[in-house]
Amino acid sequence: MLTRREAVRRLGLAAAGAMAAGGLACSADADETGAAAAAESTGSTTRGTEGAAGGLGVLGIQLYTLRGEMQRHVAETLTGVAEIGYREVEFAGYFGHSPSEIREMLDATGLSAPAAHFGIDATLDGLPTSIEMAATVGHENLVVAWIPQEMRETLDDWRRTADLFNRAGEACKAAGIQFAYHNHDFEFERIGGQVPFDVLCEEADPELVKIELDLFWIIHGGGDPLAFFERWPGRVPLVHVKDRTVDGDMVDVGAGVIDWAAIFARREQAGILHYFVEHDEPGDAFASARASYRYLSALEV
Numbered sequence: 001m002l003t004r005r006e007a008v009r010r011l012g013l014a015a016a017g018a019m020a021a022g023g024l025a026c027s028a029d030a031d032e033t034g035a036a037a038a039a040e041s042t043g044s045t046t047r048g049t050e051g052a053a054g055g056l057g058v059l060g061i062q063l064y065t066l067r068g069e070m071q072r073h074v075a076e077t078l079t080g081v082a083e084i085g086y087r088e089v090e091f092a093g094y095f096g097h098s099p100s101e102i103r104e105m106l107d108a109t110g111l112s113a114p115a116a117h118f119g120i121d122a123t124l125d126g127l128p129t130s131i132e133m134a135a136t137v138g139h140e141n142l143v144v145a146w147i148p149q150e151m152r153e154t155l156d157d158w159r160r161t162a163d164l165f166n167r168a169g170e171a172c173k174a175a176g177i178q179f180a181y182h183n184h185d186f187e188f189e190r191i192g193g194q195v196p197f198d199v200l201c202e203e204a205d206p207e208l209v210k211i212e213l214d215l216f217w218i219i220h221g222g223g224d225p226l227a228f229f230e231r232w233p234g235r236v237p238l239v240h241v242k243d244r245t246v247d248g249d250m251v252d253v254g255a256g257v258i259d260w261a262a263i264f265a266r267r268e269q270a271g272i273l274h275y276f277v278e279h280d281e282p283g284d285a286f287a288s289a290r291a292s293y294r295y296l297s298a299l300e301v
Helices: 004-016 035-042 063-072 074-084 099-109 127-137 155-174 196-203 215-220 225-231 260-264 285-298
Strands: 060-062 088-091 112-118 141-144 178-182 209-214 238-241 274-277
Touching (some): 060 285, 063 088, 074 099, 074 285, 209 215, 274 285
Parallel strands (some): 060 088, 088 112, 112 141, 178 209, 209 238
16 A cells, blocks of 8 residues: 655655656555446435535545556546545656646546645645646645654754745746645644644744645644644635544544534635545545545535
């Protein structure tokens, strides 16, 4: 199984390469559910009315959830996602397809991809290529999904990373794209009594560097989403929506203990524009995507 760390590492390497060489190509081991079953597995759920989903509006999904299916057949997977009712997707690799091919697939299914995950290398020499790829597909947000260990061992490392992100944010802004960072839980492991995520957010320009807040990982790391929204109003245009049991296991949205109504009641304060469902290790990826969609589409906020 392809891990997130390996996925984003490959994203960075791919972004640094030529667009004609396959863009954000990414490979994965075989998953338990094949793309050939995608249409069948989504058949019980009809397409939502213009993507409306209860009080939240349009819902999206991070395609890392469906990486096994994407590896086998991208077009069929996107079709299956659209049939569930999702209207937005967030990419974590293009799986051997060029950005223009991905754009054609999105247009064919009526989906949009307002964001994509890129590796840290995309903020370095690969940034111009990453921006060009994002513009081709239609990504409005270029999101760095992971900071490698060697870039986060000290608070000064985090400050240097913030400076790197500021420069990347400037370049993205000039191209009409928003730069953002996606958290895990390691950002909340204290160094010298300080929370590294606080240092990153303080040192990075809030207009140039937005946050894609992973609501599972911030809670898993001991953080509080509501406190984050209060401290950084308007800084969270994107969120990852995945649930958590009392014991810390990741589950489909609605199957855990996270108070989604309370979190999303503060969506305007946070500045949330895009909601991406995700499950890192689903037993059946399409079943998980359907279950989370059903819950969120009925959620009253």
